[in-house]
Amino acid sequence: MKDDGARLSGDDLTLAYDKRVIAQGLDVAVPDRSFTVIVGPNACGKSTTLRALARVLKPAAGTVLLDGERIGSWPAKKLARTLGLLPQSSIAPEGITVADLVARGRYPHQGLLRQWSREDERVVGEAMAATGVAELADWFVDELSGGQRQRVWIAMALAQQTPILLLDEPTTYLDIAHQIEILDLCADLHEAGRTVVAVLHDLNHAARYATHLIAMRDGRIVAEGPPGDVVTAALVEEVFGLPCQVIECPETGTPLVIPAARHRAPVG
Ligand SMILES: Nc1ncnc2c1ncn2[C@@H]1O[C@H](COP(=O)(O)OP(=O)(O)OP(=O)(O)O)[C@@H](O)[C@H]1O
Numbered sequence: 001m002k003d004d005g006a007r008l009s010g011d012d013l014t015l016a017y018d019k020r021v022i023a024q025g026l027d028v029a030v031p032d033r034s035f036t037v038i039v040g041p042n043a044c045g046k047s048t049t050l051r052a053l054a055r056v057l058k059p060a061a062g063t064v065l066l067d068g069e070r071i072g073s074w075p076a077k078k079l080a081r082t083l084g085l086l087p088q089s090s091i092a093p094e095g096i097t098v099a100d101l102v103a104r105g106r107y108p109h110q111g112l113l114r115q116w117s118r119e120d121e122r123v124v125g126e127a128m129a130a131t132g133v134a135e136l137a138d139w140f141v142d143e144l145s146g147g148q149r150q151r152v153w154i155a156m157a158l159a160q161q162t163p164i165l166l167l168d169e170p171t172t173y174l175d176i177a178h179q180i181e182i183l184d185l186c187a188d189l190h191e192a193g194r195t196v197v198a199v200l201h202d203l204n205h206a207a208r209y210a211t212h213l214i215a216m217r218d219g220r221i222v223a224e225g226p227p228g229d230v231v232t233a234a235l236v237e238e239v240f241g242l243p244c245q246v247i248e249c250p251e252t253g254t255p256l257v258i259p260a261a262r263h264r265a266p267v268g
């Protein structure tokens with residue numbers, strides 16, 4: 001059992017869909033105020049783990065704890081004010097505009113006595129500006145490109161203003177400039193005190209941005225810690241079966257993974 005006092009952790013989790021077990025005896029702790037990145041091959045259980053941490057999937061065994069309480073016992077709205085999840089794929093209600101979808105992120109902050117406010121308007125505006133979708137406010141979500149849509153979903157998660165944010169492949173569909181923009185935004189949120197957990201496929205981005213890196217394979221955590229310790233050629237080979245070199249990024253000094261070439265260029 002991990003007892004490092006993390007706000008969010010899973011202890012001895014069995015994660016399964018019906019009878020199909022994806023992970024067993026999984027201990028996972030998200031260090032408070034970290035930018036935690038989860039990497040691993042397709043189908044190794046990254047999204048499943050994130051879903052369990054967000055209470056979208058109920059573990060078949062084990063416990064997810066949030067602030068020392070079983071996450072299952074948290075009232076829904078209180079949970080939605082504390083923890084936000086951007087799922088790997090989301091489907092917007094038909095005929096909804098960008099502004100209306102992002103505004104749904106404010107729902108957990110409303111109640112019988114507290115209806116739509118100026119504060120909500122401001123937060124929604126800021127979330128759209130931060131993700132570069134402000135000019136799309138009146139567009140229908142169905143009319144957007146994959147990358148635009150992805151940024152709208154991120155805006156909705158931001159508008160929820162939760163201290164803990166779980167993002168499943170937030171950079172999917174984005175061009176390289178927008179990928180960096182979103183990762184920089186995540187880094188800003190982290191620096192401002194939020195706990196950010198993201199699943200990423202790009203190991204170089206993971207190594208550059210994570211303060212805590214978790215490498216998974218077959219429903220298990222193979223290695224975790226600072227990227228400089230975790231990302232080695234041996235680890236990449238073990239987790240992905242990919243021969244590579246790991247060099248130092250000239251820009252950030254973090255590990256940079258260079259996959260081995262199929263045919264090496266002749267010397268000289
Ligand atoms: N709703 C579901 N019902 C049944 N099996 C599922 C379901 N969702 C995922 N699985 C299975 O669980 C395993 C882990 O899936 P998961 O989505 O967690 O992988 P992942 O690591 O996020 O992969 P990717 O990188 O492709 O997103 C896979 O074998 C997948 O087929």
Ligand SMILES: [Mg+2]
Nearest residue numbers: 046047048088
């Ligand atoms: Mg996934």
